[in-house]
Amino acid sequence: MSPNGTTTYNGATVTTYALDSNPNPDLKWETKYTFDAGIDFSMFRRRFSGTIDAYMSTTRDLLYTYQVPVPPFTYTSLLANMGEMSNNGIEIGLHAAPIETKDMGLTLQGNVAFQKNKLVSLSGTYNGQDLTTSKYIALNSASCNGLTSNTNVVYMTEGYPVNIFRLPVHDGFKTDDTGKKTYQVKDVNGDGGITLDDEGDREFLGQATPKVFASFGGTFRYKNWDLSTQLNGGFGHHIYNFTSLRLSNLGAFPTYNVLKSAEELGVYNAQHTSYWLEKGDYVNIEYITLGYNLPASKLGLNYIKGLRFALSCNNVATLTGYSGLTPILNNATIGGGIDNNVFPIMRTYTAMLSVKF
Amino acid sequence: MKKFIYSAVVLAMTSMLFGCSLEETPLSKFDEGEAYKSSTLVYVNTVASLYNKLNSRFKGGDDNYNYMSEFTANVLFLPGRQGDWVDGGKHQNAFLHRWDPSTDYIRNLWNNSYSDIALCNASLKKLEEIKGLGSLDEAVVNSYMAEVRGIRAFYYMWLVDFFGRIPIVTSPDAGIGDVKQSSRSEAYGFVRDEICDIIPMLPSAKSQDVNSEYYARMTKAVAYAMLARLAINAAVFSQDNWNQGQFTGGIAKVEAGVTAAGNAQKITVNGKTMNAWETVVYCQEQIKAEGYELAASFKDNFKTGNESSKENIFVEPMDDNVHRTSDTQVTRSLHYNHAKTIGFSSWNGTAATVHALKVFDYKENLDKNNLSNSTFECEDPRFDISFFNGPCSVNGVIVNAGVSEDKYPEGVYIGYEARNDFSTDDYSDPWGLYLVKWAGVRIKKYEYDPTTSGQNYFNADRVIFRYADMLLLAAEAQYRLGNMAAATELVNQVRSRVGMPDVNGVDLQSILDEKIREEIWETMGTRGDMVRCGLYTEADEDKYVGVKHAIVASDWVYDATGYTTVFPIPVTVLSLNSNLTQNPGY
Numbered sequence: 001m002s003p004n005g006t007t008t009y010n011g012a013t014v015t016t017y018a019l020d021s022n023p024n025p026d027l028k029w030e031t032k033y034t035f036d037a038g039i040d041f042s043m044f045r046r047r048f049s050g051t052i053d054a055y056m057s058t059t060r061d062l063l064y065t066y067q068v069p070v071p072p073f074t075y076t077s078l079l080a081n082m083g084e085m086s087n088n089g090i091e092i093g094l095h096a097a098p099i100e101t102k103d104m105g106l107t108l109q110g111n112v113a114f115q116k117n118k119l120v121s122l123s124g125t126y127n128g129q130d131l132t133t134s135k136y137i138a139l140n141s142a143s144c145n146g147l148t149s150n151t152n153v154v155y156m157t158e159g160y161p162v163n164i165f166r167l168p169v170h171d172g173f174k175t176d177d178t179g180k181k182t183y184q185v186k187d188v189n190g191d192g193g194i195t196l197d198d199e200g201d202r203e204f205l206g207q208a209t210p211k212v213f214a215s216f217g218g219t220f221r222y223k224n225w226d227l228s229t230q231l232n233g234g235f236g237h238h239i240y241n242f243t244s245l246r247l248s249n250l251g252a253f254p255t256y257n258v259l260k261s262a263e264e265l266g267v268y269n270a271q272h273t274s275y276w277l278e279k280g281d282y283v284n285i286e287y288i289t290l291g292y293n294l295p296a297s298k299l300g301l302n303y304i305k306g307l308r309f310a311l312s313c314n315n316v317a318t319l320t321g322y323s324g325l326t327p328i329l330n331n332a333t334i335g336g337g338i339d340n341n342v343f344p345i346m347r348t349y350t351a352m353l354s355v356k357f
Numbered sequence: 358m359k360k361f362i363y364s365a366v367v368l369a370m371t372s373m374l375f376g377c378s379l380e381e382t383p384l385s386k387f388d389e390g391e392a393y394k395s396s397t398l399v400y401v402n403t404v405a406s407l408y409n410k411l412n413s414r415f416k417g418g419d420d421n422y423n424y425m426s427e428f429t430a431n432v433l434f435l436p437g438r439q440g441d442w443v444d445g446g447k448h449q450n451a452f453l454h455r456w457d458p459s460t461d462y463i464r465n466l467w468n469n470s471y472s473d474i475a476l477c478n479a480s481l482k483k484l485e486e487i488k489g490l491g492s493l494d495e496a497v498v499n500s501y502m503a504e505v506r507g508i509r510a511f512y513y514m515w516l517v518d519f520f521g522r523i524p525i526v527t528s529p530d531a532g533i534g535d536v537k538q539s540s541r542s543e544a545y546g547f548v549r550d551e552i553c554d555i556i557p558m559l560p561s562a563k564s565q566d567v568n569s570e571y572y573a574r575m576t577k578a579v580a581y582a583m584l585a586r587l588a589i590n591a592a593v594f595s596q597d598n599w600n601q602g603q604f605t606g607g608i609a610k611v612e613a614g615v616t617a618a619g620n621a622q623k624i625t626v627n628g629k630t631m632n633a634w635e636t637v638v639y640c641q642e643q644i645k646a647e648g649y650e651l652a653a654s655f656k657d658n659f660k661t662g663n664e665s666s667k668e669n670i671f672v673e674p675m676d677d678n679v680h681r682t683s684d685t686q687v688t689r690s691l692h693y694n695h696a697k698t699i700g701f702s703s704w705n706g707t708a709a710t711v712h713a714l715k716v717f718d719y720k721e722n723l724d725k726n727n728l729s730n731s732t733f734e735c736e737d738p739r740f741d742i743s744f745f746n747g748p749c750s751v752n753g754v755i756v757n758a759g760v761s762e763d764k765y766p767e768g769v770y771i772g773y774e775a776r777n778d779f780s781t782d783d784y785s786d787p788w789g790l791y792l793v794k795w796a797g798v799r800i801k802k803y804e805y806d807p808t809t810s811g812q813n814y815f816n817a818d819r820v821i822f823r824y825a826d827m828l829l830l831a832a833e834a835q836y837r838l839g840n841m842a843a844a845t846e847l848v849n850q851v852r853s854r855v856g857m858p859d860v861n862g863v864d865l866q867s868i869l870d871e872k873i874r875e876e877i878w879e880t881m882g883t884r885g886d887m888v889r890c891g892l893y894t895e896a897d898e899d900k901y902v903g904v905k906h907a908i909v910a911s912d913w914v915y916d917a918t919g920y921t922t923v924f925p926i927p928v929t930v931l932s933l934n935s936n937l938t939q940n941p942g943y
Contacts, residue, residue, distance in 0.1 A: 001402075004406055004409050004410065005405075005406070005409030005412075005413075005680075005682075006409075006679050006680070006681075007401065007405040007408065007409065007679070007680075008572065008679055009397055009400065009401060009405070010397075010570075013678075013679050014397070014401050014405070015401075016401050016402060016405045016406035016409050017401070017402045017406055018402070018406040018407075018409075018410065018476055019476060019479065067929065067933060068933065069533060069536065069930060069933035069934040070467075070468045070471040070472055070475070070930075071471045071474065071475060071524060071526040071531065071536050072475070072526055072531040072532060072533060072535060072536050073475065074472050074475035074476060074479070074529075075472055076468050076472075127532075129532050129533050129534070130533075132933075134929070134932055134933075145440055145443065145444070146440075146443055146444070146445055146909055147445050149445050149447075149459075150459060180908070182908060195459075196459075197459050197928060199932075251443075251780070251907075251908055251909070252440045252443075253440075254784075255439050255440025255441065256440050268908055269908050269909050270445075270909075
């Protein structure tokens with residue numbers, strides 16, 4: 001129970017209490033079963049080594065907040081453990097040092113992780129009552145001025161990965177007599193009308209979480225110079241470019257600002273459609289560092305053992321086909337994948353001088 | 358090639374089980390057992406907590422009784438003001454009766470109402486247990502139970518009104534399978550019997566009086582007011598068919614049928630059996646016998662400290678201290694600059710419809726070249742009390758709320774230019790641009806209290822039931838019973854209190870108009886009045902086929918069957934409980 005207000009009783013102010021959520025006496029922890037198999041190897045005198053891991057994991061008694069009917073429940077949600085989710089994947093890591101001499105060295109390392117996530121089931125029985133979830137469960141929505149009817153974008157549903165886009169399908173634009181365009185969406189279920197409910201005219205259009213994460217790094221050394229870099233990437237996922245949707249509504253102009261491209265597009269409303277869903281593949285160059293080591297012997301100073309100068313650039317560039325400001329967003333978290341005013345990570349330049357005593 | 362080492366290793370099989378105690382004792386919550394330890398706590402946590410829920414359901418945003426009842430009727434709307442208040446056409450669509458089973462405010466209203474009903478059922482079960490223990494005086498527990506049933510009946514009355522075919526749930530132990538839809542007449546019968554049953558058990562006390570033990574609680578008078586409200590609509594609520602034109606087409610078409618349906622109803626209260634219209638008259642007389650009367654001044658019912666009113670029957674308590682409920686109605690209405698003159702902020706939304714202004718016979722003579730030369734007049738003193746009109750004012754004193762850079766520098770509300778949508782206008786004309794933000798007279802009625810700690814907190818209780826409303830309900834009932842003289846006399850009581858001349862006779866239209874003048878934006882009954890008189894589905898000055906609407910909203914469409922007189926059952930409710938079916942027409 002928790003406070004829900006105050007009242008007066010015999011002239012005194014008293015706090016009133018009321019039940020604040022549906023009780024569930026059968027609540028317990030989730031159970032996770034994991035199977036993991038791996039190979040570690042190295043060859044050519046450890047110049048080439050690697051690791052391969054495969055895992056299968058199943059979570060049972062998955063805790064989930066169920067939508068329950070009111071009545072008979074007091075509130076619309078009930079926390080219960082009934083679901084099952086699987087996570088399977090392979091991770092490969094490789095390391096190589098093809099050149100290794102006194103004056104010159106090159107090391108490279110890379111790893112790649114393939115992952116497959118699936119919500120196996122969510123429905124179950126609570127207290128003898130079948131609790132079925134809505135077939136399509138919204139995880140995240142996006143709304144803006146001019147857009148309120150069913151703003152859901154990212155869903156989860158049984159048999160699919162968590163974080164899947166389910167959107168009305170773009171079907172060109174409708175132009176009225178004054179030349180103003182509005183979005184048109186497909187009648188996916190073929191019932192002759194357009195409904196934007198979760199169950200309505202929407203389609204699964206790809207997952208928000210990358211199917212593959214990869215990274216690659218390398219260091220090249222020549223005499224006193226060294227150059228190193230690190231690249232990261234995510235592949236096989238989509239991003240919902242909500243920022244552009246929101247800023248392309250000429251109907252809200254001039255009260256709300258629009259993008260320069262909005263005029264060319266000429267759209268006078270806001271509506272969720274697959275028009276704004278884009279491929280999210282990207283490679284980001286995390287840093288490039290160039291260093292120079294001055295050996296102590298050349299300095300001839302006893303109290304300084306070494307000097308290092310380095311120039312470094314962080315977040316050098318992002319290679320992507322995505323048209324928004326940045327494809328790097330919270331797409332690995334539940335409900336992620338929507339670009340809603342995401343600000344790109346800043347590029348920074350650093351000059352370093354380190355002195356070893 | 359050189360030698361190489363090959364090593365293959367790891368095979369791991371793990372199966373893990375985690376476990377630990379799930380006991381938690383958060384400081385923000387406490388154990389249920391603690392909540393009923395003393396007799397004070399029994400009242401506070403089984404009864405008073407329900408009133409706090411109830412009071413949060415009347416007004417505020419859009420998922421409440423006021424919004425569903427008044428903003429879908431013909432007196433108030435939230436115009437789309439260019440980019441503001443368009444919100445996907447939501448408010449404009451509500452006014453134009455464009456909703457569907459997934460409309461959010463309809464779903465929220467259903468869930469909130471049934472959530473509170475579930476709490477009522479839990480309280481009743483708890484009170485029954487406490488009665489069994491014998492630790493509290495049985496008569497006291499019985500009166501608490503009557504109160505809780507009264508609160509529950511109040512919710513069910515709204516649900517019968519809004520949704521027609523609703524499930525009646527009276528036990529906290531009901532499972533999903535026990536939730537079955539009643540027909541509208543069965544649901545109405547349940548509410549009727551509950552109210553009639555509890556009336557003898559409720560105290561004769563003053564609910565509006567802050568010094569009374571029963572302040573803002575169910576009393577006999579409150580239950581009679583509920584019953585009057587139910588009985589006046591009994592001719593509608595008792596019909597299982599409502600989409601065959603019974604309630605469409607205007608007063609002349611539906612009047613006789615509704616009057617006959619009311620005559621056919623039998624309501625038994627205090628051992629006396631009457632038809633629906635006689636019940637309304639009886640309730641008004643009983644409320645009078647409980648000591649209620651018209652206040653000498655109309656305004657006193659809405660002033661700061663209105664707890665002394667002898668006219669207010671049931672109120673939503675509101676003060677800056679104990680009952681600190683926020684009410685955003687005025688905030689949603691006033692122009693930004695108007696609220697800024699006293700240091701508050703507002704959202705420039707709600708305005709009165711042109712229909713409402715005509716009912717008041719409001720006269721507006723505009724001088725566009727110099728707005729300060731314009732005149733704004735209304736003979737009916739209730740208009741100035743109910744609305745901010747013409748130049749912005751605070752408690753009767755005109756304030757400077759203009760925008761200096763505008764071509765029209767004065768802050769003046771332009772009443773007759775109000776319409777449902779401005780978002781598709783051409784803004785090259787400065788007058789048009791001015792109207793977007795300044796069209797429509799704005800909500801006032803309750804005394805504006807600049808001393809409160811925040812704009813949404815007031816020191817005037819919000820009226821739920823008022824004696825003047827009971828007189829006008831009785832006037833309609835007398836008219837339906839054929840007692841013209843009695844009906845006219847009741848309307849004239851209300852008129853003469855504000856100094857308006859007597860009328861020589863009344864009909865349904867004139868009674869409805871009087872209700873608008875007397876009760877605009879205060880009650881939550883306009884929708885019901887319109888349905889009962891066949892007007893809810895009809896076009897008027899503000900809504901008609903081809904009405905201006907935002908590109909994201911829809912046109913008004915004439916509903917000849919009357920299916921829109923009842924809202925759809927929310928889609929989420931239907932998908933989670935397959936026992937329930939959708940209302941006809943949706």
